[in-house]
Amino acid sequence: MDNSVSRTVQLDDIAKALGISKTTVSRAISGKGRVSPETRDRVLECIRVMNYSPNMIAKSFSENRTYNIGVVIPMDDMETEAPFFQTCLMGISKCCALRNYDTLVIGTERGDVSQLKRVLESRKADGVIITRPLRNGSMEQLLADMSIPYVTVGQSSGVDAVTIDSEHKEGCCQLTSYLLMNNKPNKLGLIIGSMEQTVNKSRYDGFVKAVEASGATVPNQTVFLGVNGELQLRRVIDDLLQRECGCVICGDDMICMHVVNMLASIGKVIPRDIRVASFYNSMYLDMNSPPITALRFRAGDLGATAATLLLDMLEGKETSRETMLGFEMLIRKSTM
Amino acid sequence: MDNSVSRTVQLDDIAKALGISKTTVSRAISGKGRVSPETRDRVLECIRVMNYSPNMIAKSFSENRTYNIGVVIPMDDMETEAPFFQTCLMGISKCCALRNYDTLVIGTERGDVSQLKRVLESRKADGVIITRPLRNGSMEQLLADMSIPYVTVGQSSGVDAVTIDSEHKEGCCQLTSYLLMNNKPNKLGLIIGSMEQTVNKSRYDGFVKAVEASGATVPNQTVFLGVNGELQLRRVIDDLLQRECGCVICGDDMICMHVVNMLASIGKVIPRDIRVASFYNSMYLDMNSPPITALRFRAGDLGATAATLLLDMLEGKETSRETMLGFEMLIRKSTM
């Protein structure tokens, strides 16, 4: 006697209803193995009518895969509102959903790998996307050790890592070159966050390339790397102003937002008193008055591409080791 | 002969190594059933030494639960960069991780329930958090039908829903009351997004309450509900300016950002020409010059609390039906 609360319909129910074996039903669904077209149709119809949908846990267990991918997202204070990761995550999630995969959030603070470790050890993700790779590569190491496929958004330190990137170096080089047309190299400020982040390294490299291409040497006096927190930022800005920098380039939109805010708070007007540009664009920079010159990288597209690559890998397809997405240079009032 | 690539150690391996049954090992781990303290210690030690960690898929399968919770997040255009959801998600994720649960992202655009349905039908989440409940309650309905526990962040339309909310109504009422001290009711603008969102309804209710408490009637001429998209917003602002509104309240930070931007683009100065306040605070509003008067709701705390509630429910604990978190009123230059 079955008094249980409406047991969900499962493979066996379909099989019985049709008087065939569940093996056949399974095959009809998956398309693996041979099933006569008519049987196939009957099965599919029956599934529709009986409103069957497979128990993914059972399927996972049997196939030893989860149909989940993990997405490592920074949850440091400075980053909690950084739009890049949210937009990137959405691109990933949409793409995964289309292919019947789900997206597992894996938080990390200051490079901490414990959450990633937890997820991997419990085998709850078939693959991983790292949205902000660090140069120490500890995550990649972990993934490689456990033979879990992964994709990094931005340059990876793992030797064989599959990477989707944004031509950061090239973009930052072009933006810098543009700014050098109206600013002397030694009056050009640069503020970049943690150099542990590969993306910041790329950006810095682009800056250096542009400066050197212009025949100048890198203005170490006005270049600030590894800047972190509002206090440090405040000091950096004071320093830049003291040196009468005509223009400051911000490593990303979060830094830029703070810079813009601090400049305003001490009565400096952009671009009259100082020009401002940023190496990454978000709504913040679009909406500012004046709008901020920046490089636009499409975070959603990066995410979607990363997901596509990873899912292809999981399905055994060959993927290119490095995919590059373009950028747009948005020249706006803040540097005019 | 086993040439397989380093099969992971499992329960049975521990059992064999210790010469006991895997049942005992299982019991030692879970704490369910009686195990002698010494056996328990030996097991735990052995687990440590052999670096065992349970296969969560198998555990899930056996227990018929996933140790995942689903988080429904809006992915509409207007919301792709809304910091609230990102911060909320982080709160949830951190909280879940602490209790060995994982967080599954479920996207929704314009109230679409298909992704939620997909996740539920594949039984990949034990419970769900809805971060932006809609008044039509279609998600709640789906969840109720499938008997999946859920928590809404903000008022729910489901009768028995467990809810964690922010005293939006009360907060918005207080903020409005404050603004009414220096602005005539009929010169007070209000711009709110889709009224399908329960949170917008709460906010509007708070506004109405304050206006009526002041003895005035709701200024329908300057109240705009269901505002959506930049074009509409632009028209609304023109209208408000034409009516010589002295102050405009924005329904949330995204709207506010656009408003601030549009005002600047037509040369209006805050607060000289028009005052601006917002019903929800984020970095955008903190960082603006001048900073924007706003209500601060702690998105991260909301998320964490929602997660705690949901996990408690999943573990069979009784939870209160409605939990209220406070708010802070941040009076700043934009309304002075």
Add this chain to the structure above:
DNA sequence: TTGAAAGCGCTAACAT
């Protein structure tokens, strides 16, 4: 083309 049966790694009812 189809079916029978084993197995995936746990948990839990039942037995001792």
Add this chain to the structure above:
DNA sequence: ATGTTAGCGCTTTCAA
């Protein structure tokens, strides 16, 4: 306190 055993709902090998 510990062990035996039967599942959980799929996939897949092997046989027919």
